[in-house]
Amino acid sequence: KGREVLEQIDDNNPVIKMFKEYGAELDTKHDRHERIVKISRDITIESKRIIFLLHSAATDLEHKREQIFNEADLRLNQLIEKSFKGIALELEDHDPYLYLRAYTAGVQEFIEALLYYQFLRYGEIQPSQNLCEKFKYMIPILPKGNDNTEVMEISNREVVMVIPLTEFFLGMADFTGELMRRCINNLGSGNIDDCFRICNYVKDIYMGFLSINSSGYKEIGRKIYILKQSLLKMEYVCYNIQVRGSEIPKHMLATVINANNAEVNNEEDEGYY
Amino acid sequence: KGREVLEQIDDNNPVIKMFKEYGAELDTKHDRHERIVKISRDITIESKRIIFLLHSAATDLEHKREQIFNEADLRLNQLIEKSFKGIALELEDHDPYLYLRAYTAGVQEFIEALLYYQFLRYGEIQPSQNLCEKFKYMIPILPKGNDNTEVMEISNREVVMVIPLTEFFLGMADFTGELMRRCINNLGSGNIDDCFRICNYVKDIYMGFLSINSSGYKEIGRKIYILKQSLLKMEYVCYNIQVRGSEIPKHMLATVINANNAEVNNEEDEGYY
Amino acid sequence: MSNIIMTEIFTSFQDYLHSEQNVREEIRNIVKEIEKNAREILTVLQIIHQENGAQQTSSSCLKARQLFEEVRENYKKLSAIVPSGQYYRFNDHWRYVTQRLCFLAALTVFLEVGILVSINTVAEILGVKVQASEGFHLDLEDYLMGLLQLCSELARFAVNSVTSGDYNRPLEISKFVGELNAGFRLLNLKNDSLRKRFDALKYDVKKIEEVVYDLSIRGLKPGSASTEATTE
Amino acid sequence: MSNIIMTEIFTSFQDYLHSEQNVREEIRNIVKEIEKNAREILTVLQIIHQENGAQQTSSSCLKARQLFEEVRENYKKLSAIVPSGQYYRFNDHWRYVTQRLCFLAALTVFLEVGILVSINTVAEILGVKVQASEGFHLDLEDYLMGLLQLCSELARFAVNSVTSGDYNRPLEISKFVGELNAGFRLLNLKNDSLRKRFDALKYDVKKIEEVVYDLSIRGLKPGSASTEATTE
Amino acid sequence: MSNIIMTEIFTSFQDYLHSEQNVREEIRNIVKEIEKNAREILTVLQIIHQENGAQQTSSSCLKARQLFEEVRENYKKLSAIVPSGQYYRFNDHWRYVTQRLCFLAALTVFLEVGILVSINTVAEILGVKVQASEGFHLDLEDYLMGLLQLCSELARFAVNSVTSGDYNRPLEISKFVGELNAGFRLLNLKNDSLRKRFDALKYDVKKIEEVVYDLSIRGLKPGSASTEATTE
Amino acid sequence: MSNIIMTEIFTSFQDYLHSEQNVREEIRNIVKEIEKNAREILTVLQIIHQENGAQQTSSSCLKARQLFEEVRENYKKLSAIVPSGQYYRFNDHWRYVTQRLCFLAALTVFLEVGILVSINTVAEILGVKVQASEGFHLDLEDYLMGLLQLCSELARFAVNSVTSGDYNRPLEISKFVGELNAGFRLLNLKNDSLRKRFDALKYDVKKIEEVVYDLSIRGLKPGSASTEATTE
Amino acid sequence: MSNIIMTEIFTSFQDYLHSEQNVREEIRNIVKEIEKNAREILTVLQIIHQENGAQQTSSSCLKARQLFEEVRENYKKLSAIVPSGQYYRFNDHWRYVTQRLCFLAALTVFLEVGILVSINTVAEILGVKVQASEGFHLDLEDYLMGLLQLCSELARFAVNSVTSGDYNRPLEISKFVGELNAGFRLLNLKNDSLRKRFDALKYDVKKIEEVVYDLSIRGLKPGSASTEATTE
Amino acid sequence: MSNIIMTEIFTSFQDYLHSEQNVREEIRNIVKEIEKNAREILTVLQIIHQENGAQQTSSSCLKARQLFEEVRENYKKLSAIVPSGQYYRFNDHWRYVTQRLCFLAALTVFLEVGILVSINTVAEILGVKVQASEGFHLDLEDYLMGLLQLCSELARFAVNSVTSGDYNRPLEISKFVGELNAGFRLLNLKNDSLRKRFDALKYDVKKIEEVVYDLSIRGLKPGSASTEATTE
Numbered sequence A, B: 001k002g003r004e005v006l007e008q009i010d011d012n013n014p015v016i017k018m019f020k021e022y023g024a025e026l027d028t029k030h031d032r033h034e035r036i037v038k039i040s041r042d043i044t045i046e047s048k049r050i051i052f053l054l055h056s057a058a059t060d061l062e063h064k065r066e067q068i069f070n071e072a073d074l075r076l077n078q079l080i081e082k083s084f085k086g087i088a089l090e091l092e093d094h095d096p097y098l099y100l101r102a103y104t105a106g107v108q109e110f111i112e113a114l115l116y117y118q119f120l121r122y123g124e125i126q127p128s129q130n131l132c133e134k135f136k137y138m139i140p141i142l143p144k145g146n147d148n149t150e151v152m153e154i155s156n157r158e159v160v161m162v163i164p165l166t167e168f169f170l171g172m173a174d175f176t177g178e179l180m181r182r183c184i185n186n187l188g189s190g191n192i193d194d195c196f197r198i199c200n201y202v203k204d205i206y207m208g209f210l211s212i213n214s215s216g217y218k219e220i221g222r223k224i225y226i227l228k229q230s231l232l233k234m235e236y237v238c239y240n241i242q243v244r245g246s247e248i249p250k251h252m253l254a255t256v257i258n259a260n261n262a263e264v265n266n267e268e269d270e271g272y273y
Numbered sequence C, D, E, F, G, H: 001m002s003n004i005i006m007t008e009i010f011t012s013f014q015d016y017l018h019s020e021q022n023v024r025e026e027i028r029n030i031v032k033e034i035e036k037n038a039r040e041i042l043t044v045l046q047i048i049h050q051e052n053g054a055q056q057t058s059s060s061c062l063k064a065r066q067l068f069e070e071v072r073e074n075y076k077k078l079s080a081i082v083p084s085g086q087y088y089r090f091n092d093h094w095r096y097v098t099q100r101l102c103f104l105a106a107l108t109v110f111l112e113v114g115i116l117v118s119i120n121t122v123a124e125i126l127g128v129k130v131q132a133s134e135g136f137h138l139d140l141e142d143y144l145m146g147l148l149q150l151c152s153e154l155a156r157f158a159v160n161s162v163t164s165g166d167y168n169r170p171l172e173i174s175k176f177v178g179e180l181n182a183g184f185r186l187l188n189l190k191n192d193s194l195r196k197r198f199d200a201l202k203y204d205v206k207k208i209e210e211v212v213y214d215l216s217i218r219g220l221k222p223g224s225a226s227t228e229a230t231t232e
């Protein structure tokens, strides 16, 4: 019985016609999802590399540091101008939340890199609003039909890359992981003041997360837990500096540290020539 | 103390020199891995689409079926000639097992599609050796240095896409899932003989898997389990045909089925014009 | 927190989360209402499986149509709450019930006129848009899920029709579901819930075919030539 | 199985699996031997942590060198078994012990001459190639893992050196590990085991720096100007 | 612990914990007995699935009734142990077996008189209260769970009745389960185990409908016109 | 280690551990062989599910019996290695395959004579004792697990028998599994793997009952009055 | 549903379920408020970990005390809603936040007067009863969980106190936590979440002991002879 | 169950299972007692971590010795219950507490005379055999696990000794644990829980070495030349 049903159905059958349209729509969506995933993977990798680059900015050679910062800035902007623009164009006229899972990994890693860059260079991170500004793209609208090469006013349309605020904070939580790495590395390289500064900074972020009601956001809860572990490690680093530093009078500690950093200071001085 | 260590280290430091080389090597590997992953994703998607296409070959219109088979064959070959060649070139002179995880998903899905195609068109699958033959590529070696455009003998080098045999069988296990879909669909479309044939075919595959010692290959064990579930479903379909078919004498059953398929038979006859 | 910038950053985050939670709360309340509507429509339409359900079909459809009016109003409220362009942010709340309502709308239309309802018509029945760009819309995948649910219900309906002595209905269902099945085969489904649900469709098709088969070998298939032949 | 082709297919698969299992068995046996070697070398070198270990360092290194000869022989056996181009198929069996031996080779060389051993030298010590294309080789990541293990051992060594009254060693270690740390920072590590292990390096660096710091504030740092100043 | 106050605090805690553990132990022991009763009743009632079970149904029900007496005594013991107001604290211990007994009581009553047993009657059979405020009671949800278990058993019973040649029973079951299904549909269940179990009810309903279908299409449905026609 | 006493202690430990590891190695090797035997027996007996399997049943049983001889020899080796009183220390190595062989022995006996094999007979077939006190024995729980595996296989066999046109087998199976089920119901199983496996038995029972149902409703049940009518 | 009796049964069930769902809804709303209170108290008390937190401790405690007033009001609302005798039925809703508040109350009291708060006092602070028989009460296990959370916080506090130059606090904490640890050790905890949490206590104890160790070895322990020597 | 043979089979199974469950119940009860003993001994010995614990060490050991008498009696009961040759069948019940008691016996002996207790002595203290062939014995692996637990306790003890001003104890511990570590290193452990626990030993060793380091760099190491210099 069934066999003839299938055979009888020709391409003009209304059901078949309907489903051909449906199929095209599903394919379009799936293809777009796949394209966005690919861009997101690129963003993830490049962001990780930028973070790695930034870790090497733990140097006291100011020109070297500046050089690294400039490179990081450039590469972050390239991500914004290329990869994110690519996603934004894919998402134009589409609900970004439909494709969020395709690019969430890339976005979070990018934010982690961006905030780490901001913190290292300026000692502060910028609120997400500033980022939103950068995620607006002006796309020239090509006049269609009109083939004459006269000088015309080219109008632009604005395309926006939407990043849900939760993504920003998930990236921020990851960013504290990099701060912990930096804090502990600092101890190794004698950058004691920075240890305290970073530790306090992460304390602020931790209290920020504590103060919000994140029930229903499992991912945030998970990251707060990791954040707390990082913070405890940093606090222990600061504790160690303090307890060791207290073995000799404060004024002598300063001497000792300076003595140990003699060469470094010299090099730093050279920076003023 | 540590700070100066880091600062003192210049680019001529032997350790730094060593690590720069190491870094380059790691990057090369990572980049290659990433490129292969991307190709593999393409293969996965296209293979799934081919499988879907093949399911629509459950038609009795021979020309339509042939058309589908031809298209599937073409697209499978395109995968071999393009995507897999791409992977093979990436893997040239490299241990394929190092990158296996990057392309295992694509390979398995491709084998699933290939076997399903072979089974539908020829009623049998081909052993993996035949596939290996197809995975050899002749790449012309460009003469270097010699810039003169004289006619030269262009020599080729052979590049092979290596597919571990386990991957082939993992793909084969998935292929039985498609057979189950087909078997149950057949019942719907009255293709009773095919139900028995497919069911017996999967029984053979199941016994094949039972007869091998797969301890230590978790993935295979998992797939055997799924395979058994599929087989049980198919056996139940055959059971149903039998138990229902036995309500009336065999010779009458034939009549009934033929009566029901009258229109179909007519259409099939038309095929002989 | 000594750091003022940080305080500000988190305050705005809390505001964001808070307003989101409020929106979700409101959505949940409306969705509960819609679920209640759906449950009522389902109960009304269950009459078809009863022994003498056939006679009451049209009055059941009528009742269902009235209940769909409430549904429309509730979707209107929902669309007023969900910010434009954020449909998929909150989608999970109403996805399931929407699929159910697609099924119920499709069942109603099938019972009324025996044809496959289009996504446009379902959207109309629910009082939502078809295109995402126009506002609160009906997701294609939800519509398709609803159709798959319909097939399961029809398989059951085919069985119970025979019990009630209605030998015509199974044939009608068989044709309808056969076409739908052919339609679905045209779709390139990903390995998602839709694909999984579609895989289950086979069993419904199989069941229906078995019913039709049972009717034919017993010569109960209306209007078939072989009926006479076999029963003699 | 009635189907002959299928029988053949699976027979060849069974052969394949069987021969693979045999290879694995042989590999496992040799690796067990290598593990025994590694354990012995480690025990020999543990002397450095003992109170009067310093005097026996060179004789320990000598013993270690002898044991490495056995290691080389075992790797030779291993390389004879592993089919060319399938190093990474069986890699998991020897990866861990190879990392350990890289650590031990690097420790031996450090104790002997105080420098970072290159991957080439380690490969020589283990009797394997450096390039994958040349045959059974030393994986770069395994070499790097070995170096990271070395740093942990040196951190412990720095602590115990002070207990033994050797105030020079910690400085040497500090310089050495500092350079290694700088080297590792040049690498773009993925989120894998190497990255994880590298993240732990910080704690070794920190520990060593604390030892050096302890020595400086007590004026025990050999040859530092401030020593006099503080102890006075 | 030098601190006397703290010692006291913890000593009194220990007493508290100890007595709680004792209560749990006693509950566990009684529940084990009740489980044994339930197992026996189930075994007695399984007779219905056997080929000639129909004749022995009433004697099985009688035996079950006797076993329920023991159940009552055990529940009495249980209610004596559970401190007032802490029913839900220890609830997990007896919840499962109570659901099972609700099923068994409902099955017994169905076999005896063919009707749905009320929660009051079940409570009586088990020797517990209905209202939580009156003491150790029968939780409504446990009663409902028991009814759902009953439906599964009846689906199986319908199948086996046909095997035994009893073509009447399936119709009776179909009507009974159909009504129960309609009843459950009225409930606005939240997303818990009851809801999950209810979702499984549809498979039982479908199974039973198919049995009835099989009877009708073969003209075995008692009292249907076509029966006569075909069997003649 | 300077301390001589400690060295001695640990050296003797090493001997102990070494000999244990050797025992385990030998056990593993023999168990591998037994697993191979089991796999072969399973493959041989799979013939029953094939289209014309019925004719070949007795020759399959014969082949299985021959393979069991090898099994016996391997168990003899095993019992020689396992130190007396340490059966349960190494039990995990052979537990799983022993359960499988209990299933296979029970299946063979069922195919040969249609009865439930006793634990004594299975022990004989495997060449082991029944009582733990007599030496290397067959654990009761392993025997029971084997029986439960048998039921699953028989459920599948019932289905395939019908497909092959053998309408008698399902009845035989139904009776057999029904009795086994009743037997298991008597056992007060604690909450372990046996209990879990037993809980799955009900699905096999149901499946088999449905097969018998399908046969009876179509008058295919041998010995039923309606059969004659139809087959005439 | 044709059957009137059944309709009645299910309608009354629906009423029952509906009122239960309402109770849960109200409970959830109040618990959300309490969670908000707890979050605010926690944030207020976090000040102790900050660099100059010591000075602000008492003002923080004051703020916490004010917030506890709101907590009390909310618990009053809660106790009004939960039907008598059904505390443990709805317990899961507030258990977690109650444990948290026990921790916060215990921390506040510790900061204020340095002693272990009794369960009576915590119950007072939260505005609930101590005995289950008196009404809405504080469960002993929740109180104990709160104390264990306190120990973790104090371990962190000990570390940060040292960083802030307060060398006295760690000793006070060490004594306090040591006694608590000894107290808990007396309890025969069964294998539940409390036991698991208690097992984690040893890490806190160790951490704190190491802080005290660090202070003593550097002569920073207040009141120790060597302190005077160094600080002079 | 109509079949008498099967009934018999299952009835005898039930007896078997029942008696096994009884044995387990008895074992559990005795083990609970032993756990209580172990908890008490642990509490008694915890005194060593207290500020002035040193003075009370010998009296604590005495109390521990008395408590071990009860332990012996309980093990005697246990050995009476466990059927001969089935030690490893029920092993899981007492394994954990036996390891704990090995640790406690080893700690007691260390505190008394500063040496490593042999397995024979521990077996004597617990009142069990050493050889599996002699009856209820002390498993070697449990003894080794106990030693590893001892090392963790000693690491903590080293830290707290310094806090109490006892600078000698850490050196003694360092030597003891160092030797134990060397001993364990000789063992070729397979990849089980013992191996895992041994891998954790290195953290204890490191901790203890760091305590000794802290003492030496501050000239607090007894008998070192620099001590005099600094303390003068």
Ligand SMILES: [Mn+2]
Pocket (backbone or CB within 6 Å): A112, A174, A175, A177, A178
């Ligand atoms: Mn990161």
Ligand SMILES: [Mn+2]
Pocket (backbone or CB within 6 Å): B112, B174, B175, B177, B178
């Ligand atoms: Mn597939």
